[in-house]
Amino acid sequence: MTGEDKRPRSRQIADELREAIESGRYEPGVKLPSSRQLADHYGAVRNTVDAAIEILAQEGLVTKEWGRGVFVRKRQPLxxxxxxxxxxxxxxxxxxxxxxxxxxxxxxxxxxxxxxxxxxxxxxxxxxxxxxxxxxxxxxxxxxxxxxxxxxxxxxxxxxxxxxxxxxxxxxxxxxxxxxxxxxxxxxxxxxxxxxxxxxxxxxxxxxxxxxxxxxxxxxxxxxxxxxxxxxxxxxxxxxxxxxxxxxxxxxxxx
Structure with a gap:
């Protein structure tokens, strides 16, 4: 029996989205579902989802484009x-x-x-x-x-x-x-x-x-x-x- 997950809900959502990005389920350049859709999927309020997205943005995994949504960052050729x-x-x-x-x-x-x-x-x-x-x-x-x-x-x-x-x-x-x-x-x-x-x-x-x-x-x-x-x-x-x-x-x- 596993113990209770004590991570903040925003961190849990961010970790799951990160795993989806790193596994290729969300490929570079793909637009993520909207905050409303993610909130429904995770059973969370939109503020919590927005906080999770902000975590990923600070990690450089996603970019937020005003009026368009959130996108998985494309890998740039170095x-x-x-x-x-x-x-x-x-x-x-x-x-x-x-x-x-x-x-x-x-x-x-x-x-x-x-x-x-x-x-x-x-x-x-x-x-x-x-x-x-x-x-x-x-x-x-x-x-x-x-x-x-x-x-x-x-x-x-x-x-x-x-x-x-x-x-x-x-x-x-x-x-x-x-x-x-x-x-x-x-x-x-x-x-x-x-x-x-x-x-x-x-x-x-x-x-x-x-x-x-x-x-x-x-x-x-x-x-x-x-x-x-x-x-x-x-x-x-x-x-x-x-x-x-x-x-x-x-x-x-x-x-």
Missing amino acids: IRLGSDRYSPKYRESGLSPFLIECDRQGKTGRFEVLSIGRIKPESDLADRLKVSSKSESVLRRENVFYADDDPVYRVTTWIPWVIAKGTGLNQVEVPHPYGIHGIFEEKGHVMARIKDEVAARMPTPGEVDYLSLPAGVPVIEVLHTSIDQDGEPYEITKFVMRADMNGLVYNVPVE
Whole structure:
């Protein structure tokens, strides 16, 4: 004889609906029955059903569309950035790894420059780049990347001013066939190693806004450091990615 189920009724309903979604009874893109229909099915009041739906929305399993209903979230093909994304092998294509990956999925990739400016870095960033935190020693570039009309990640890049000064890094359209990394190489900094620090977290309100994040979708944050042939850091980039549309692939030797 089993004990009494002490879960709140909304949680019980959410758990049953989740099982139906995960088992495929409700497939991606399918509209769930209305709150009234679910209330009749489960013998519950509509407020309880609405609370159960909200649980699933916060988990990222369903989306609520005003005036249309509740739908099982479609599985997005991930834009996967590999550990080889800075490899020279992509140069002859004339496309960045992001644009190549978008093209593979039949999507149009593009980016929008939000800001470019010389700044005084915070102490942690200054230490990482080995520059002064007491002067405007860093150039910051901020971009947002889109796959079709979906913003998929926001990118902030910090470059020592001694490298960026007088170069195309200060321009919206970087005037080099190999982008910013082509300019770095001309300045004597050839990428020899990368350091990526990866974390997953829930988004800030600002990130929800500029990435158009549905409820319950976390972000992947990657703090990337480029290290040159002399072991010196010359660029740091922070990627804030939609976790439902992005993935990372690492294929590296074990040291």
